[in-house]
Amino acid sequence: EVQLVESGGGLAQPGGSLRLSCAASGFTFSDYYMDWVRQAPGKGLEWVGRTRKKVNSYTTEYAASVKGRFTISRDDSQNSLYLQMNSLKTEDTAVYYCVRVYGSSFFDYWGQGTLVTVSS
């Protein structure tokens, strides 16, 4: 059974940093691109970014709203995905979901999400 379990959410101050993790199980993690998607309270879904796999040199893509502040990385030996968030803004407050990308194109499995609150 595919499982994605996020952790690391919590309260951070504006300008601060936070690192989210996503533990993957039930599939060969290294074979898949992985994404982060977020959802602000009461709002819709927003794509955050993507990491490709080793054969693609682990290249990344980011939404304009987070580019230069957020960094996506992965550790295939630990079956883990990460989101390093720096220079946090109040508008980064959201539930962050870890998502598996099937066939390098569409989302198939989602984690349960972890809440990040940016407030002073």
Added chain:
Amino acid sequence: DIQMTQSPSSLSASVGDRVTIPCRASQDISISLAWFQQKPGRAPKSLIFAASSLLSGVPSKFSGSGSGTDFTLTISDLQPEDFATYYCQQYSSYPLTFGGGTKVEIK
């Protein structure tokens, strides 16, 4: 960026109804379109990819159609567990973008 438009943002329907939820892309995305269902307080669930292909385990009461810029999600024989918010998403080009969602409410 490709804008995805879902209108209406909400609709009311009764148990047993057949509902159609539209989604429009601001430019041609071929069939690079997915649909998701989200219930309150829960993570989204993937339903459809490539505009009309059901993911494994998704009931056949869900169907998708369209190509280019206009797409539709159809839910037949609406049941209480189907009342939720539905999102479309394009994966034709970066940045990946979602529609604003259509909430299906009980009439």
